[in-house]
Each structure stands twice: as structure tokens, then as C-alpha cells.
Amino acid sequence: MAWAADEPYNELPPLPPTAEVETREVLKATIEARAALAALDQAARRIANPTVLINSIPLLEAQASSEIENIVTTTDELFRYAHDESAATNPATKETLNYRSALFAGVQLIQARPLSVTTAAEICTTVKGREMPIRRNPGTFIVNSVTHAAIYTPPVGEARIREKLGDWERFIHARKGIDPLVVMALAHYQFEAIHPFEDGNGRTGRILNVLMLMSAGLIEQPILYLSRYIIENKDEYYRLLLAVTRDGAWNEWILFIVEGIRQTATSTVIKIDQIQALQDRTLGRIREATGGANADLLAVLFEQPYCRIANVIDRCKVSRPTATNWLNALVEARALRDVRRGRERIFINTELLDVLVRADSVVGNDAEPALF
Numbered sequence: 001m002a003w004a005a006d007e008p009y010n011e012l013p014p015l016p017p018t019a020e021v022e023t024r025e026v027l028k029a030t031i032e033a034r035a036a037l038a039a040l041d042q043a044a045r046r047i048a049n050p051t052v053l054i055n056s057i058p059l060l061e062a063q064a065s066s067e068i069e070n071i072v073t074t075t076d077e078l079f080r081y082a083h084d085e086s087a088a089t090n091p092a093t094k095e096t097l098n099y100r101s102a103l104f105a106g107v108q109l110i111q112a113r114p115l116s117v118t119t120a121a122e123i124c125t126t127v128k129g130r131e132m133p134i135r136r137n138p139g140t141f142i143v144n145s146v147t148h149a150a151i152y153t154p155p156v157g158e159a160r161i162r163e164k165l166g167d168w169e170r171f172i173h174a175r176k177g178i179d180p181l182v183v184m185a186l187a188h189y190q191f192e193a194i195h196p197f198e199d200g201n202g203r204t205g206r207i208l209n210v211l212m213l214m215s216a217g218l219i220e221q222p223i224l225y226l227s228r229y230i231i232e233n234k235d236e237y238y239r240l241l242l243a244v245t246r247d248g249a250w251n252e253w254i255l256f257i258v259e260g261i262r263q264t265a266t267s268t269v270i271k272i273d274q275i276q277a278l279q280d281r282t283l284g285r286i287r288e289a290t291g292g293a294n295a296d297l298l299a300v301l302f303e304q305p306y307c308r309i310a311n312v313i314d315r316c317k318v319s320r321p322t323a324t325n326w327l328n329a330l331v332e333a334r335a336l337r338d339v340r341r342g343r344e345r346i347f348i349n350t351e352l353l354d355v356l357v358r359a360d361s362v363v364g365n366d367a368e369p370a371l372f
Contacts, residue, residue: 006150014167029258030179036265043272052302057223062099064227065206079306102126117165124204132197154195180216185257229260274355289329305349
């Protein structure tokens with residue numbers, strides 16, 4: 001049966017596609033993207049305190065991935081509550097922090113057992129903060145945001161959805177000699193086309209992307225900020241997803257995803273270099289403010305860009321007056337900015353936040369726009 005936008009796509013074919021997916025153009029792109037991923041992995045290994053990256057980049061990934069679904073919060077809100085999620089009151093902030101928790105939970109899951117349908121279900125449950133069973137509602141469809149007309153209707157029937165998820169899982173592990181980046185691109189389309197849960201499919205699918213790259217040994221830590229690329233190219237992302245369904249346009253889709261991996265990996269390496277340079281400058285300011293190269297103080301300021309006096313007391317094992325004097329000195333040196341939130345003083349590493357949220361433009365090797 002031919003595909004129709006307003007009819008359940010029950011005949012969604014299993015992977016791999018019958019069309020050629022590793023064209024010469026795709027293979028060239030995967031070589032460049034894998035080189036960028038290798039550079040990212042090396043950059044992450046050389047940073048003295050990898051917790052800085054693990055605490056921050058997944059949070060930015062969570063923010064961007066949630067924004068794709070129109071769940072919008074601010075960087076200020078996220079970092080303010082990053083170490084005390086229960087204190088967040090904004091629903092969008094809570095749901096975005098859930099995404100980060102789901103990403104970390106997914107990393108732990110694939111360390112214990114191979115990525116699976118169960119992994120996806122547990123991730124979606126954490127993202128949504130409630131149990132997310134396989135979809136049973138037959139009335140699910142994707143609509144045009146302007147006209148509200150159906151543009152895609154996923155398969156219906158729990159048994160059919162489970163069957164297609166089983167095929168998806170088997171493909172991920174069989175791979176059939178296909179490059180892992182191509183596998184990820186194919187599997188991401190398939191998961192979104194199956195649309196197995198009532199909600200949270202997009203965010204779950206984007207977490208699975210990172211986990212697939214980790215499972216393939218291409219990155220060691222979940223520090224690929226791929227959702228930023230997707231949100232910057234959101235219309236193209238959705239256009240290409242639909243083009244695969246409607247026209248079998250696999251080549252364009254794979255190139256889009258692989259290029260996103262290359263750009264994201266390259267921009268993250270730039271960000272890591274900037275963080276290291278800022279750490280060196282901040283260590284010099286710490287020497288001037290405290291009379292010594294206090295590595296523990298440096299660590300807490302970069303692991304927690306929104307720092308409290310109690311954080312310094314706990315990490316550096318000093319008295320409250322000493323911690324307060326150090327932080328005040330760094331405020332005077334303009335290394336930190338302090339704000340009052342109720343009775344609490346928060347010391348913000350604004351330069352680090354600037355580095356983290358800055359958009360680092362990355363283009364193709366010939367200084368032309370990379371793909372689209």
C-alpha cells in the first residue's frame with residue numbers, strides 16, 4: 001500500500017533500506033565526521049577535569065533538544081538548578097533537567113547491557129517523569145504547525161509497533177557492514193517513524209543517537225551537542241525526515257545527519273580549547289586572590305558555574321570566612337559575578353557561561369556552508 005500522510009504507515013519497511021545508503025558522497029562525509037569525532041575524543045581526554053564537560057555540555061544538549069519540542073527554558077535557570085533539580089519550579093526547566101537525567105541514565109544502561117527497546121522505554125520514562133508504555137492510541141499523527149493538516153501518521157497497534165521496534169533493535173546490532181554513522185542516521189529516522197510512545201519520541205531518539213555513538217566506540221563521554229545543529233536547521237531536519245518517507249531520499253538525510261556530527265564535534269573541540277584557556281586565566285586570578293594555585297577552587301568554579309559559598313567550603317575544606325573572602329576577591333577581580341537570590345548569594349562564572357553558549361561557526365573544508 002502506498003504511503004499517505006493521513007493513513008497509519010503500517011507498511012514502514014524494516015532497515016536497511018533497499019536503496020544504496022553508502023554512496024561515494026556519504027562515505028567521504030563519514031570519513032570527515034569520524035576524524036572530527038576522534039579529535040573531540042582526544043580533546044576531551046586531555047582536559048584536566050572532564051567533569052567540567054560532563055556537567056555542562058549535556059545540560060546544553062538537554063536545553064537544545066527540549067527547545068526543538070518547544071519546551072523553552074533559559075541557561076540561567078538550568079545552571080542555577082543543575083545541582084538541585086528539586087528546587088526548580090518552572091515546568092520547562094524541570095522537563096529539560098529530566099532530559100539530562102535521561103541521558104545520564106542511558107549511559108549507565110548501555111554500560112550494563114547493549115542498547116535495546118527497553119533502553120528506549122526507560123529513557124522516555126525518565127524524560128517524561130512518568131511511565132511511558134508502548135503507544136496504544138491509534139489517533140496519533142504529526143501535523144503541519146501552520147495548517148494543522150496531517151503530514152505523517154505512524155504505525156498503529158501495540159503488537160505491530162513492538163514488531164517494528166524489534167526490527168530496529170536487530171538492525172542496530174547487526175549493522176550488516178554499514179558505517180556506524182550511517183547506522184545511526186538510519187536508526188534515528190526509523191525510530192522517529194515508528195513513533196513508539198505517546199510523547200517524548202524526539203527527545204528519546206536524540207538521546208539514543210549519542211548512545212549509539214558511544215556504543216560504537218566513537219566517543220567516550222556524552223558530550224556531543226548534536227541537538228544544537230538540529231535546532232539551527234530545524235525546518236530542514238523535518239523536511240528531510242518526511243522526504244525519506246515520501247520519496248526514499250536516504251542520501252540527503254544521511255548527509256545531513258553526518259554533517260551535523262562533523263560540525264558538532266568540531267565546534268565542541270573549539271569550545272574545549274576555549275574552556276582550557278579560560279581555566280588558565282582563572283587560575284592566575286585565583287593565585288592573586290588567594291595567594292596560591294588552588295586547584296580545588298578552580299574545579300568547583302568550573303564544575304558548577306553557579307557556585308555557592310557552601311560548595312567552596314565542602315570542596316576546599318575551608319572555613320566559611322575563608323571561602324567568602326576568596327569568592328569576594330574573585331568578584332573584585334571580575335572573575336565572578338555575584339547575585340542575591342533571597343537570602344542566598346550565588347557566584348556566577350559568567351565567562352565560562354559565555355564560552356558554553358557561544359555559537360562557534362563551523363563550515364566545510366572549502367569555506368563554504370557545510371551542506372545546506
